[in-house]
Amino acid sequence: MERILEDWLLHANRRPKILIADDQPSNIRVLYELFSAQCDIFMASNGEQALQLCQAELPDLILLDVVMEDIDGHEVCRRLKADPLTSTIPIIFITAQNQAADEVIALGLGAVDFIVKPINSVIVRARVRTHLTLKLQGDLLRASAFLDGLTGVGNRRKFDDDLLTNWRQCLRDKTPISLILLDIDYFKHYNDRYGHQSGDSCLKLVAKTIAESLRRPHDKVARYGGEEFACxxxxxKREDAVRIAEAMLGRIRALDIEHRGSDVDHVVTSSAGVATLLPTLSSTPEVLLTAADVQLYEAKRGGRARVCATREE
Incomplete structure (x- = not known):
């Protein structure tokens, strides 16, 4: 397991997270002692608690009992696999059920492995090690598929996934979520005047500047399309998002990239639209996206090189 920890720290910059779901405290304790030195452990004593922890923590691996109060392990597995947010989390059933038919059912539900109680520590450690290795490799492959090939920031697909994930988290936490849509002013004129190779270099610099303007690890930037970026x-809160957007625009202007084809300035500038919402069960992420897009349009209509934001959250 030490090698697994090293790989996760190197490639993911964190320890792997394991959720243990079992209605017997003694079983949880045994599994906790096996993995707590190398992994962050989350524990659930029933199915409902397991589902809530999965949504909140997004573990890298789930060790799941079948027979539990309220919601059994089979139903927990069905719900997790039906949710795009949790569908890729590998699940290992650890159960006293020992018939071949039980294993067939578990694997048919989408579990990656099936271990029969009583727990053999050597077998459990070996299988957990294998599936954590596969999970890390899969995460790295998915991450590369979510990157914009030119700028190195997230692509549109990554943006869509991040927006949904963070929307749900803010809905659970009852906290606001903000979105910045940022567009390089008169970028077509820039390409026409300086060529597409210079245009690509400009996009890379702007993307790097935007990314460096985001201080928190859970703030995300993606190339939304063409010369447009989304954060x-x-x-x-609204006022904090506006402050961040204004700082971005200032840093982009400070790059001092010549742009004689602009009607705003002789250097590259940008416009931004900011929207902030408190998610509710009756609203959707698309409402936030539309609001930010409207504000970006207002920034362009108002002369560009400025930030426009919704009036309130």
Whole structure:
């Protein structure tokens, strides 16, 4: 397990997270002692608690009992696999059920492994090690598929996933979420005047500057399309989001990239639209996206090189 910990710290910059769900405290204690030195452990004593922890913590691996109060392990597995947010989390059933038919059912539900109680520590450690290795490799492959090839920030698909994930988290936490849509002013004129190679270099510099303007690890930037970028700011009030957007625009202007084709300035500038919402069960992330897009349009209509924001959260 030590090697697994080293790989996770190197590639993911954190320890792997394991959720243990079992209605017997003695079983949880045994598994906790096996993995707590190398992994962050979360514990649930029933199915409902397991589902809530999965949504809140997004563990890297779930060790799941079948027979539990309220919601059994099979139903927990069905719900997790039906939710795009949790569908890729590997599940290992650890159960006293020992018939071949039981294993067939578990694997048919989407579990990656099936271990029969009583727990053999050597077998459990070996299988957990294998599936944590596979999970890390899968995460790295998915991460590369979510990057914009030119700028190195997230791509549109990554933006869509991050927006949904953070929207749900803010809905659970009852906290606001802010979105910044940022567009390079008169970028078509820039490409026409300086060429597409210079345009690509400009996009890379702007993307790097935006990313460096985000201080918190859970703030996300993605290339939304063409010369447009999007920043997701969970747990961020309107005034803080506006301040961040204004700082971004200032840093982009300070790059001092010549732009003689601009009607705003002789250097590259940008416009931004900011929207902030407190998620509710009756609203959707698309409402936030539309609001930010409207504000970006207002910034352009008002002369560009400025920030426009919704009046209130």
């Amino acid at each position: 997701i700011l969970p747990k961020t």
